[in-house]
Amino acid sequence: MAENVAQIQTDYLGQMRAKRVMNMILLILFVALMMLGFYTADARNAGGFWQGWHNILDFPGDVVSEAVTRAHLLPGYFLKYAPSLLETINIAGAATLLGAILGLIASLLATRGLAPVGWITGPVRRVLDILRAVPEIVIALILIFLLGGGPVPAMIAIALHTVGALGKLFSEVNENASLKPVEGLASVGASWLQRMFLGVVPQVAPNYLSYALLRFEINIRASAILGFVGAGGIGYDLRNTMSWGQGKLDEAAAIFLLLFATIVLVDQLSSHLRDRLTHGARVKGARQ
Amino acid sequence: MSALVIKQQTGRLFVIKRLQAFALPAAIFAYLAYVFVAFDMAGLKDRVSVSNMTTLVSDTYSYKTHVTQDNRTGNITIAIEGEKKGRYAQGDSPDWVQLGDNTSVDLGDGHIVTLGPDVSYTVPGYGVISATPGKRGVNAVLPAGETPEWINASKNRISITTDAGRLTITRNRTEVFRYFTGWELFFFTLDSPFHGKSFAQLVSSGEYAAIWQEFWSNKMWRHSDVAWALAETVLMAFLGTFGAAMIALPVAFVAARNFTPLGSARFVVRRLFDFLRGVDGLIWTIILSRAFGPGPLTGSLAIMLTDTGTFGKIFSEALENVDGKQIEGITSTGAKPMQRHRFGVIPQITPVLLSQVLYYLESNTRSATIIGAITGGGIGLLLTQAIITQKDWEEVTYYIILIILMVMAMDTFSGWLRGKLIKGGAGGH
Numbered sequence: 001m002a003e004n005v006a007q008i009q010t011d012y013l014g015q016m017r018a019k020r021v022m023n024m025i026l027l028i029l030f031v032a033l034m035m036l037g038f039y040t041a042d043a044r045n046a047g048g049f050w051q052g053w054h055n056i057l058d059f060p061g062d063v064v065s066e067a068v069t070r071a072h073l074l075p076g077y078f079l080k081y082a083p084s085l086l087e088t089i090n091i092a093g094a095a096t097l098l099g100a101i102l103g104l105i106a107s108l109l110a111t112r113g114l115a116p117v118g119w120i121t122g123p124v125r126r127v128l129d130i131l132r133a134v135p136e137i138v139i140a141l142i143l144i145f146l147l148g149g150g151p152v153p154a155m156i157a158i159a160l161h162t163v164g165a166l167g168k169l170f171s172e173v174n175e176n177a178s179l180k181p182v183e184g185l186a187s188v189g190a191s192w193l194q195r196m197f198l199g200v201v202p203q204v205a206p207n208y209l210s211y212a213l214l215r216f217e218i219n220i221r222a223s224a225i226l227g228f229v230g231a232g233g234i235g236y237d238l239r240n241t242m243s244w245g246q247g248k249l250d251e252a253a254a255i256f257l258l259l260f261a262t263i264v265l266v267d268q269l270s271s272h273l274r275d276r277l278t279h280g281a282r283v284k285g286a287r288q
Numbered sequence: 289m290s291a292l293v294i295k296q297q298t299g300r301l302f303v304i305k306r307l308q309a310f311a312l313p314a315a316i317f318a319y320l321a322y323v324f325v326a327f328d329m330a331g332l333k334d335r336v337s338v339s340n341m342t343t344l345v346s347d348t349y350s351y352k353t354h355v356t357q358d359n360r361t362g363n364i365t366i367a368i369e370g371e372k373k374g375r376y377a378q379g380d381s382p383d384w385v386q387l388g389d390n391t392s393v394d395l396g397d398g399h400i401v402t403l404g405p406d407v408s409y410t411v412p413g414y415g416v417i418s419a420t421p422g423k424r425g426v427n428a429v430l431p432a433g434e435t436p437e438w439i440n441a442s443k444n445r446i447s448i449t450t451d452a453g454r455l456t457i458t459r460n461r462t463e464v465f466r467y468f469t470g471w472e473l474f475f476f477t478l479d480s481p482f483h484g485k486s487f488a489q490l491v492s493s494g495e496y497a498a499i500w501q502e503f504w505s506n507k508m509w510r511h512s513d514v515a516w517a518l519a520e521t522v523l524m525a526f527l528g529t530f531g532a533a534m535i536a537l538p539v540a541f542v543a544a545r546n547f548t549p550l551g552s553a554r555f556v557v558r559r560l561f562d563f564l565r566g567v568d569g570l571i572w573t574i575i576l577s578r579a580f581g582p583g584p585l586t587g588s589l590a591i592m593l594t595d596t597g598t599f600g601k602i603f604s605e606a607l608e609n610v611d612g613k614q615i616e617g618i619t620s621t622g623a624k625p626m627q628r629h630r631f632g633v634i635p636q637i638t639p640v641l642l643s644q645v646l647y648y649l650e651s652n653t654r655s656a657t658i659i660g661a662i663t664g665g666g667i668g669l670l671l672t673q674a675i676i677t678q679k680d681w682e683e684v685t686y687y688i689i690l691i692i693l694m695v696m697a698m699d700t701f702s703g704w705l706r707g708k709l710i711k712g713g714a715g716g717h
Contacts, residue, residue: 030530033526034527034530034531037523037526037527037588038527038585038588040523040584041520041523041524041527041583041584041585041588042585044516044520044583044584044585044665045580045581045582045583045584045585045586045665046580046581046582046583046664047579047580047581047583048580048585049580049585052579052580052581053579053580055578055579056575056576056579058578058579059574059575059578059579060575087326090323090326090327093319093323094319094320094323094327097316097319097320098320101316129696129699130692132695133654133691133692133695133696133699134688134691134692134695135654135655135657135658135668135691135695136658137657137658137661137668137671137672138657138671138688138691141661141671141672141675142344142675142684145337145340145344145675145678146336146337146340146341146344147332147335147336147337148335148337150327150328150335151326151327152327152329152332155323155327221568221569221570224568224570225569225570225658225662228570228662229661229662229672235570242574256571259568259570259571260566260567260568260571263565263566263568264562264566267562267565267566
């Protein structure tokens with residue numbers, strides 16, 4: 001018996017040691033990969049890290065000093081760029097809305113048990129995968145070539161990506177929805193549309209809304225970035241003032257501030273709303 | 289009495305519900321209508337460039353070979369897509385061009401163009417179009433009858449577009465385009481000894497190293513540069529994501545209520561996370577590229593800064609939700625704080641952390657493509673460069689396919705790793 005226990009103990013310790021060695025090897029491998037990665041990235045960068053790191057505050061310094069010396073102009077700039085900011089927000093808003101509507105339909109088609117015909121789930125899922133895999137900038141740049149600059153290419157590009165992203169998340173939510181209401185509705189002769197909108201959507205609407213809000217946060221950022229490559233909105237103004245350089249950096253500072261404030265505000269607002277959607281209104285103020 | 293009240297209340301509730309059911313679609317519709325006006329969608333149809341669209345679509349699956357004659361010297365150059373990289377050597381020609389005093393270009397289906405001092409184009413079912421370009425115009429002679437719409441003729445210029453190809457004659461230059469399906473010179477350029485050889489010939493030649501070398505250094509498609517660009521993009525995503533996770537994990541303990549009783553420290557760290565997230569990748573990219581110049585390092589650091597904020601928030605929330613019992617149990621065995629964290633907390637949050645980090649790895653591959661387009665590194669840069677030329681759409685298509693495959697591969701990889709690490713119970717590092 002005692003021998004047996006000793007045996008178990010040595011086995012256990014041996015296993016632990018093997019596991020620890022394995023973890024150690026993995027850790028060393030990981031650290032080596034990271035270091036090699038940074039080394040490669042540094043070598044392929046135009047300017048190296050060690051030459052550049054002490055310049056890192058130069059540009060923000062320039063921006064801040066220009067903004068401070070001409071601080072009295074900032075409110076005027078805020079007004080000047082408010083329409084562009086609104087455009088950026090509208091691009092994100094419209095794209096999220098369109099993406100959510102199309103994503104909702106796609107998600108119902110991509111969920112087994114809810115799709116009107118079984119074979120359609122596979123193809124719809126593949127389409128969603130592809131939509132999700134294409135970065136917005138690809139579609140946006142091509143549409144800019146076809147449609148000219150402006151907010152529409154950005155809106156379409158972001159909306160398509162949103163369909164892919166939300167379609168997948170929505171269909172995961174749909175899978176957890178109870179099928180009983182759907183069966184009930186089917187038994188009284190409801191059509192597919194009625195079954196979906198009366199049986200499924202009310203169950204999953206809070207989750208949908210929460211995901212859509214999260215997507216809106218992401219899309220605001222995407223919309224600003226797409227502006228930077230020529231799709232209108234505040235990103236476009238930012239690029240113009242930045243490429244002007246010294247003398248317009250105070251305007252760049254104003255745009256930075258607007259963008260920062262918008263992103264933080266939308267983040268906070270949506271996180272508050274999402275919190276209420278998942279936990280209900282009762283736990284108000286429980287977090288942060 | 290009370291039944292009546294309930295009935296009234298229910299009635300009112302139903303009216304409200306019914307109104308709500310209409311109000312939501314109405315609000316959505318109103319917003320979309322507003323956006324429609326604000327974005328000037330009605331004016332869009334004037335801005336759509338149909339010619340750009342046809343160029344784009346036809347270029348993605350076909351290419352054209354230019355046969356150009358300088359009308360003053362009589363010199364003929366043959367070049368694929370009119371590019372220097374695709375030019376045939378002097379005196380060399382594809383089999384559908386017969387070089388000579390009167391060069392004959394066979395466009396297929398009986399369409400024959402003869403170049404020389406006199407240019408002629410035989411169009412089956414229509415007749416022979418001839419021209420003698422010189423100082424006083426192109427002197428085109430068309431068959432009798434009305435000029436069809438595919439011929440655009442004036443004194444100094446005539447252009448003929450048929451299904452087989454296209455002929456443009458000006459006073460100084462005669463140019464013939466012939467279209468082919470496929471991507472030109474994808475494997476070997478014209479100057480390569482392996483150009484035009486079949487797969488069987490290549491295999492039987494046995495010169496695998498040389499074949500690979502020629503393919504890899506293809507000047508038209510730059511396969512090695514593309515491979516490097518893809519690797520750079522993945523590298524940016526990898527370094528950014530894992531670097532951010534490694535920084536955010538220890539700092540997240542400070543931001544979690546149950547680990548840091550000191551409110552002010554918590555506040556500072558949380559605001560720092562909010563700041564990093566709020567400034568956003570775009571602005572970080574701009575700031576960093578001013579210091580480090582364009583390249584993958586700038587992209588990695590930009591992703592790292594943004595995601596440190598994101599991870600910090602996610603991790604600290606996960607830490608606040610850990611079960612205290614496990615920590616208590618570890619404490620009861622006399623564990624020190626470090627050990628309590630290592631064995632009481634980390635195993636609980638590892639699945640959440642890993643699945644988040646791996647999810648961001650995939651999403652950051654896309655971000656890295658976008659950041660590359662702004663900051664000049666990776667596949668994003670190649671893609672924007674190809675789009676800016678506005679003619680290399682076959683390369684654009686190629687890059688897009690590669691990007692989609694790259695993102696899907698990263699998605700599969702991160703999913704596989706997630707399954708392996710979380711279900712395998714390895715507990716991470």
